[in-house]
Amino acid sequence: MNTLLPTTIVGSLPKPIWLSEPEKLWSPWKLHDEELRDGKLDAQSLAAHEQSRAGLDIISDGEQTRQHFVTTFIEHLDGVDFDRRETVRIRDRYDASVPTVVRAVTREKPVFAADAAHLRAATDQPIKWALPGPMTMIDTLYDAHYQSREKLAWEFATILNQEAKDLEAAGVDIIQFDEPAFNVFFDELKDWGVAALERAAEGLSAKTAVHICYGYGIKANTDWKATLGAEWRQYEESFPLLQQSSIDIVSLESHNSRVPVEVIELLRGKTVMLGAIDVASDTIETPEDVATTLRSALPYVDKDKLWTSGNCGMAPLARGVARDKMIALAEGAEILRAELS
Numbered sequence: 653m654n655t656l657l658p659t660t661i662v663g664s665l666p667k668p669i670w671l672s673e674p675e676k677l678w679s680p681w682k683l684h685d686e687e688l689r690d691g692k693l694d695a696q697s698l699a700a701h702e703q704s705r706a707g708l709d710i711i712s713d714g715e716q717t718r719q720h721f722v723t724t725f726i727e728h729l730d731g732v733d734f735d736r737r738e739t740v741r742i743r744d745r746y747d748a749s750v751p752t753v754v755r756a757v758t759r760e761k762p763v764f765a766a767d768a769a770h771l772r773a774a775t776d777q778p779i780k781w782a783l784p785g786p787m788t789m790i791d792t793l794y795d796a797h798y799q800s801r802e803k804l805a806w807e808f809a810t811i812l813n814q815e816a817k818d819l820e821a822a823g824v825d826i827i828q829f830d831e832p833a834f835n836v837f838f839d840e841l842k843d844w845g846v847a848a849l850e851r852a853a854e855g856l857s858a859k860t861a862v863h864i865c866y867g868y869g870i871k872a873n874t875d876w877k878a879t880l881g882a883e884w885r886q887y888e889e890s891f892p893l894l895q896q897s898s899i900d901i902v903s904l905e906s907h908n909s910r911v912p913v914e915v916i917e918l919l920r921g922k923t924v925m926l927g928a929i930d931v932a933s934d935t936i937e938t939p940e941d942v943a944t945t946l947r948s949a950l951p952y953v954d955k956d957k958l959w960t961s962g963n964c965g966m967a968p969l970a971r972g973v974a975r976d977k978m979i980a981l982a983e984g985a986e987i988l989r990a991e992l993s
């Protein structure tokens with residue numbers, strides 16, 4: 653793999669048309685039982701192959717075995733009743749019908765370890781696996797048991813730590829926690845959010861990452877972004893805390909966003925995974941677009957600590973669009989690599 657400017661994706665990729673309906677979040681599976689199990693793993697192998705062919709350095713599962721990045725993990729835990737639903741406001745942005753925590757949450761067995769072992773066998777390149785972060789998990793549930801967002805987050809942090817250790821044992825090199833909620837709930841972020849994240853990542857020898865973004869390119873998110881003003885300074889809340897934390901890598905949104913690039917100075921010393929692909933647009937970036945975004949970050953991050961990815965997951969995009977964007981990412985990083993070496 654390239655040690656300078658390694659490239660990867662944030663997490664999700666579109667699924668093949670035979671597995672679920674394309675260009676849709678929470679798209680239902682088209683297969684069932686054994687066929688579904690085989691289909692998901694075949695899709696994961698394809699996703700690994702496409703990333704590798706595109707020239708990416710670190711391979712993800714493309715979230716091919718999950719319907720949604722938060723709920724699929726929660727579905728495998730005990731203590732959450734998916735038939736008992738309440739409407740809550742998610743990320744303070746849109747209402748959704750969510751399952752209810754009815755008793756203590758526990759993980760009876762590993763959720764993704766077998767999928768990760770399958771990905772490990774599908775490539776010789778380093779692999780990265782994303783899990784939802786504790787704060788983002790509690791924001792997707794109604795809690796009728798703990799009656800405390802903080803207490804539930806700590807329970808999830810413990811469970812995530814068990815899961816992360818199983819993923820590490822399955823050969824995962826980088827474990828990423830997705831915490832878009834860090835861009836919304838600043839008081840909780842400071843009170844316990846970063847501490848809960850560190851608990852989830854405790855004792856791992858795999859590298860740890862946190863992904864904080866402005867969300868998929870869906871309408872609720874683009875409407876919200878339109879209210880955020882000329883400069884998006886939300887990262888100024890989390891970055892100083894993360895700079896002091898045990899987390900190795902911070903993944904953020906940059907390309908086509910209104911995030912002032914100098915905010916990454918707040919992470920100095922950490923590895924920065926800079927979003928150089930817009931996942932809210934079907935327009936394919938040119939390699940030079942990607943190189944320009946990466947170049948703009950160089951005053952604020954040591955070049956050996958700059959990684960790159962998309963701004964967020966690519967699940968809602970058309971498959972060909974996602975593929976071409978991955979190729980642009982790899983080619984763009986190569987332009988800057990040539991300049992720097």
Ligand SMILES: [Zn+2]
Binds near residue numbers: 866964
């Ligand atoms: Zn994201």
